[in-house]
Amino acid sequence: MRVHSVNHDTQHHFSKPPVPEITLIEGIGVEGDAHAGATVQHLHLIKVDASAPNLRQVHLIQSELFATLAAAGYEVGSGDLGENVTTYGVDLLNLPTGTQLHLGDTAVVTLTGLRNPCSQINKFRKGLLKTMLHKDAAGEVVRLTGVMSVVNTGGIVRPGDQLEVVYPTEPHQPLDLV
Template sequence: MMACHDGVVPASVVAVHVSETHSFSKSSREAITLLEGQGVEGDAHCGTTVKHRSRVAADPSQPNLRQVHLIHGELFSELAAAGYEVSPGQLGENITTDGLDLLDLPVGTRLTIGTAVVALTGLRNPCQQINDFRPGLLKQVLRKGADGEVERLTGVMCVVARSGTVRPGDSVAVELPPEPHHRLTRV
């Protein structure tokens, strides 16, 4: 990736993914369409109310705060160093990014991606399905930090604030919410 004129490498989209079924991994696409207030067109998790099976069973009328799932592509390099070969889309994300520390952004951060805008709602909570995908992987993405706090490394969840199209190579612009900022927690 080339550096901008000010020397800062811009955040960008590495890959985009969708799955019409509730499968664990998602298939790569040339582009995806984000629909305001709903999610990724054609994805099993698209809708104004929850689509995650366990959440539907608990209360199907809950608002869908998990319309779009983003993972920082740097995670795949970390997993490879630990002996786990994982490719974009295999952990179920809709958008894989590069050059952006998604996990440190506060709740309400708006990301302009391609022609779409998403607002961060929280962290993805990794579950047993990750071990079903690759035995032992859950310990790599759900662990305790040096401070004893649980670290969830499998990306962030968002709602779509403005419809648009997202493609690999698109830039990602960050707009922080007004202070005080609140850390992302699992949603």
């Protein structure tokens, strides 16, 4: 398990360009990123309650998703879906709430929930939303747009860094929308 790519953008653009490294700041998020802050920074959520805690400080997506999307006819790469950290070798979507991810030498984030896909995905790639948000054979809603987290311990994160998963104490709770 490792970090495949790190990405950030100072503006509220849909995609975030890959960069050589990011610095995670405890309780804030990615230094210099438009979504960094102790309170919500997502433009839609600010309108709802600007004083709410920011449970979306760091967005992570597993790079294995890109092959699935390519098979469906969509070219998508690291940072294209707005994630700060693209991972390899871990099924992020099936980790429980409260899972800690140790990234690189010192950084630690705690998973808070799932990212809810929005219509901006169709502006990025027409028709992509129905692939990212659909129902499985059992009728359960499947969201493929990654997971959100908060920073517990800051540090520098680079592509190629090791990633360690630390599960919370049981009983485990599945990730829900944040």
